[in-house]
Amino acid sequence: MSSIGTAGARRANHGTDALLAVLRERFADRMTTSMSVLEQHGRDEGHHATVPPDAVVYAQSTEDVVSVVKLCGEHRVPLIPYGTGTSLEGHVAALEGGITLDLSRMNRVLRVSPEDLDCTVEAGVTRKQLNEHLRDTGLFFPIDPGADASLGGMAATRASGTNAVRYGTMRENVLALEVVVADGRVIRTARRARKSSAGYDLTRLFVGSEGTLGVITQVTLKLYGIPEAILSAVCAFPSVTAAVDTVVATIQSGVPIGRVELIDPFAMAAVNAYGKLDYAVAPTLFFEFHGTKAGVAEQVALVKEFAASQGGTEFRWASSQEERNKLWHARHNAHYALMAARPGCRAWPTDVCVPISRLAQCIGETEADLKTSPLMSGLVGHVGDGNFHVDFLIDPDKPEEMAEARRLNERMVMRALAMDGTCTGEHGVGYGKIDFLTAEHGEGVALMRTIKRALDPDNILNPGKIVRV
Amino acid sequence: MSSIGTAGARRANHGTDALLAVLRERFADRMTTSMSVLEQHGRDEGHHATVPPDAVVYAQSTEDVVSVVKLCGEHRVPLIPYGTGTSLEGHVAALEGGITLDLSRMNRVLRVSPEDLDCTVEAGVTRKQLNEHLRDTGLFFPIDPGADASLGGMAATRASGTNAVRYGTMRENVLALEVVVADGRVIRTARRARKSSAGYDLTRLFVGSEGTLGVITQVTLKLYGIPEAILSAVCAFPSVTAAVDTVVATIQSGVPIGRVELIDPFAMAAVNAYGKLDYAVAPTLFFEFHGTKAGVAEQVALVKEFAASQGGTEFRWASSQEERNKLWHARHNAHYALMAARPGCRAWPTDVCVPISRLAQCIGETEADLKTSPLMSGLVGHVGDGNFHVDFLIDPDKPEEMAEARRLNERMVMRALAMDGTCTGEHGVGYGKIDFLTAEHGEGVALMRTIKRALDPDNILNPGKIVRV
Numbered sequence: 046m047s048s049i050g051t052a053g054a055r056r057a058n059h060g061t062d063a064l065l066a067v068l069r070e071r072f073a074d075r076m077t078t079s080m081s082v083l084e085q086h087g088r089d090e091g092h093h094a095t096v097p098p099d100a101v102v103y104a105q106s107t108e109d110v111v112s113v114v115k116l117c118g119e120h121r122v123p124l125i126p127y128g129t130g131t132s133l134e135g136h137v138a139a140l141e142g143g144i145t146l147d148l149s150r151m152n153r154v155l156r157v158s159p160e161d162l163d164c165t166v167e168a169g170v171t172r173k174q175l176n177e178h179l180r181d182t183g184l185f186f187p188i189d190p191g192a193d194a195s196l197g198g199m200a201a202t203r204a205s206g207t208n209a210v211r212y213g214t215m216r217e218n219v220l221a222l223e224v225v226v227a228d229g230r231v232i233r234t235a236r237r238a239r240k241s242s243a244g245y246d247l248t249r250l251f252v253g254s255e256g257t258l259g260v261i262t263q264v265t266l267k268l269y270g271i272p273e274a275i276l277s278a279v280c281a282f283p284s285v286t287a288a289v290d291t292v293v294a295t296i297q298s299g300v301p302i303g304r305v306e307l308i309d310p311f312a313m314a315a316v317n318a319y320g321k322l323d324y325a326v327a328p329t330l331f332f333e334f335h336g337t338k339a340g341v342a343e344q345v346a347l348v349k350e351f352a353a354s355q356g357g358t359e360f361r362w363a364s365s366q367e368e369r370n371k372l373w374h375a376r377h378n379a380h381y382a383l384m385a386a387r388p389g390c391r392a393w394p395t396d397v398c399v400p401i402s403r404l405a406q407c408i409g410e411t412e413a414d415l416k417t418s419p420l421m422s423g424l425v426g427h428v429g430d431g432n433f434h435v436d437f438l439i440d441p442d443k444p445e446e447m448a449e450a451r452r453l454n455e456r457m458v459m460r461a462l463a464m465d466g467t468c469t470g471e472h473g474v475g476y477g478k479i480d481f482l483t484a485e486h487g488e489g490v491a492l493m494r495t496i497k498r499a500l501d502p503d504n505i506l507n508p509g510k511i512v513r514v
Numbered sequence: 515m516s517s518i519g520t521a522g523a524r525r526a527n528h529g530t531d532a533l534l535a536v537l538r539e540r541f542a543d544r545m546t547t548s549m550s551v552l553e554q555h556g557r558d559e560g561h562h563a564t565v566p567p568d569a570v571v572y573a574q575s576t577e578d579v580v581s582v583v584k585l586c587g588e589h590r591v592p593l594i595p596y597g598t599g600t601s602l603e604g605h606v607a608a609l610e611g612g613i614t615l616d617l618s619r620m621n622r623v624l625r626v627s628p629e630d631l632d633c634t635v636e637a638g639v640t641r642k643q644l645n646e647h648l649r650d651t652g653l654f655f656p657i658d659p660g661a662d663a664s665l666g667g668m669a670a671t672r673a674s675g676t677n678a679v680r681y682g683t684m685r686e687n688v689l690a691l692e693v694v695v696a697d698g699r700v701i702r703t704a705r706r707a708r709k710s711s712a713g714y715d716l717t718r719l720f721v722g723s724e725g726t727l728g729v730i731t732q733v734t735l736k737l738y739g740i741p742e743a744i745l746s747a748v749c750a751f752p753s754v755t756a757a758v759d760t761v762v763a764t765i766q767s768g769v770p771i772g773r774v775e776l777i778d779p780f781a782m783a784a785v786n787a788y789g790k791l792d793y794a795v796a797p798t799l800f801f802e803f804h805g806t807k808a809g810v811a812e813q814v815a816l817v818k819e820f821a822a823s824q825g826g827t828e829f830r831w832a833s834s835q836e837e838r839n840k841l842w843h844a845r846h847n848a849h850y851a852l853m854a855a856r857p858g859c860r861a862w863p864t865d866v867c868v869p870i871s872r873l874a875q876c877i878g879e880t881e882a883d884l885k886t887s888p889l890m891s892g893l894v895g896h897v898g899d900g901n902f903h904v905d906f907l908i909d910p911d912k913p914e915e916m917a918e919a920r921r922l923n924e925r926m927v928m929r930a931l932a933m934d935g936t937c938t939g940e941h942g943v944g945y946g947k948i949d950f951l952t953a954e955h956g957e958g959v960a961l962m963r964t965i966k967r968a969l970d971p972d973n974i975l976n977p978g979k980i981v982r983v
Binding site for chain 2: 226343
């Protein structure tokens with residue numbers, strides 16, 4: 046694995062050896078220093094360098110987490126929480142060495158309350174596992190970042206995905222968390238009431254904190270009734286702008302659309318090749334409509350009208366579960382399809398999010414950048430939120446390609462910020478976007494640093510992510 | 515005004531006189547020590563004792579706020595932000611003396627972006643002022659706590675109200691804040707993107723912080739298109755349980771109801787008397803349906819079915835804006851109607867919120883408590899959220915009445931907590947509910963204290979509220 050990007054200097058740490066001995070004693074075969082396991086835990090699905098930890102410990106309970114957090118604190122050794130490793134901005138890289146705490150074995154669904162439309166799961170439960178568990182209840186958990194991520198990890202990175210436009214992100218869908226904080230105390234951030242004014246919003250403090258303020262061990266989530274009617278469709282447009290303007294009209298008119306996704310022509314060609322599909326190679330929108338039968342019919346009529354006025358007239362519909370799964374499978378595979386479009390390459394995925402009124406311009410200028418670059422890349426997006434992604438297809442051993450991806454990424458981020466947008470809509474900061482935070486938040490970064498110092502004074506928890514201390 | 519409840523000891527402070535001189539110099543007639551103004555600023559609409567500050571300063575700009583925050587910090591004198599004084603748990607009481615910073619003159623709507631469905635206002639703009647401003651745009655801001663509160667104050671207390679069941683609370687509807695923190699720095703908590711994963715959620719940290727972590731000076735809010743169809747209705751039920759079960763069925767079936775409010779028979783009688791109305795004196799639900807015409811018709815059909823199965827068959831409908839306003843005016847006046855039911859009394863308003871599956875039991879047991887108490891009281895609630903209120907009608911000069919209200923309040927709160935609910939769904943903590951926070955959050959309170967100490971090390975900002983330091 047090539048080294049990409051700037052990994053921080055490994056912390057000179059004489060406590061590590063002593064800690065490893067204690068952990069081996071305490072966790073036996075649930076602790077490993079096998080290089081293949083360390084490397085697997087030191088990389089994510091993005092372009093960042095693999096930076097393995099010194100050991101991996103598999104937690105099976107909150108008590109295990111408390112024990113590891115306390116031991117790391119006593120030995121002043123970094124601790125990196127790990128779910129499925131599907132993050133994208135170097136979140137799990139062991140920049141200063143230390144212990145990676147793998148929570149994937151904490152995978153029990155603890156409670157489902159159909160009457161309250163909520164549930165509590167251990168942090169290692171994945172979103173697909175939860176939905177499989179819910180299969181006979183008529184309920185589902187909507188947040189869908191593509192990867193089958195763990196719900197603890199999704200909370201930690203404030204994930205969202207294709208249907209955030211209708212159901213919100215992890216910010217809106219986490220009711221409460223159990224978190225082990227730096228000194229080993231176990232905090233329950235909230236009760237199960239749908240709303241509360243009882244003090245600081247500890248839940249939202251940990252959602253999106255990327256393991257830097259505490260280790261999430263349980264997640265209480267909102268659930269939703271599966272809509273009476275679900276209808277999906279694919280429609281090609283004469284230009285990216287025409288597609289985006291259709292989305293903008295849809296959002297501004299208040300249509301409660303379930304999903305609306307943009308894929309650019311290069312990515313459509315890749316999706317076709319990867320999935321042996323025959324969609325038009327054009328700027329394309331993937332739609333999903335959720336509601337009652339009459340409600341969906343109303344939504345469809347409106348959106349077809351918006352699309353037609355932008356030259357989008359050929360809707361391909363999917364109504365059965367099987368057809369819809371096929372359609373969304375194609376969309377979800379865009380990342381892998383793009384990588385397959387340049388054999389042997391790696392993808393550098395990035396994302397930004399802007400106010401919807403600026404979306405057409407932001408995507409238009411970004412597409413212009415991409416067209417004039419020698420680098421291959423594809424653009425896809427959760428455009429109903431103003432959020433879009435670019436995958437740069439790079440050979441990490443070619444410094445000129447890395448430099449070009451870095452240049453394009455920086456232009457895209459700074460453009461989004463200039464439009465009152467954010468440097469990341471859903472991928473998070475990790476260390477890949479840490480240098481953009483000051484441009485985005487100014488003095489707010491100092492405030493984040495104050496919070497980090499207060500909650501993790503020895504900088505044990507996932508150091509080097511979000512804010513440098 | 516009688517002294518009610520425990521006001522903290524006034525801080526022995528030799529810096530106050532020096533500070534007052536500086537403020538008088540700096541703010542001239544925008545600074546006052548007139549006792550009537552001080553008393554007005556030291557009380558809210560709840561039952562708590564008036565505790566006046568040493569001076570009131572009227573801010574006209576963020577720069578004014580920065581100046582007062584810095585001066586209070588230098589002189590180690592408490593600062594209490596003040597909007598409209600419509601809070602309920604002693605939020606504005608100057609428990610340790612100090613300066614009340616009145617933001618009501620910061621009342622400019624700074625920006626409305628119809629295409630992005632958002633706006634930015636100064637903290638002193640009230641919700642009615644904003645909606646008046648939006649009148650010709652087809653948009654509205656839904657959060658409605660009853661009182662015409664300032665939007666800064668609503669953000670600071672994480673307010674909600676009648677249509678949170680559909681549109682969420684201030685937690686979901688604040689996109690970004692401008693905040694002056696304890697050392698005088700001006701923080702913008704976020705950009706205008708609908709979602710972001712760029713670091714800690716500073717917005718949600720300040721929403722609900724009740725002026726204890728910073729002074730909110732600007733609020734960026736989500737807006738909504740006024741629904742095509744709005745229909746309101748009132749329906750009486752044979753019992754509180756029948757009414758609540760109707761609500762539970764409505765929520766569980768996923769009907770996107772705009773508002774659903776419960777009023778108990780005592781409060782209905784008071785509402786009738788106060789508004790010269792002739793509603794049935796019975797457990798009553800007030801409904802509002804928002805959507806397309808067809809969507810509203812679908813919702814109404816379902817809810818009528820749920821209501822009929824619980825014996826609620828007599829719907830009184832209001833479709834015109836004027837009729838609807840009249841209906842909701844009656845609901846919003848419940849608090850004042852209750853006070854009028856016992857001339858000369860004061861109201862002790864309290865609220866809790868529980869998971870919807872526990873709501874019928876929680877309200878049932880609370881009603882049983884109220885029926886066997888000699889104290890007059892009325893129960894109303896935003897029951898779609900699991901949130902309900904009791905107003906105890908008290909003579910604050912009668913210690914036995916205060917003790918009885920305290921007993922009933924404590925039983926109601928502890929009952930809600932035992933049902934995995936919260937000690938306050940929307941009123942906030944102030945100092946009135948500060949002693950329930952440990953029962954609700956346990957170690958979480960220590961974490962809140964850590965955050966308070968980190969952001970306000972000298973305990974200048976609204977001391978004695980949410981957490982004692």
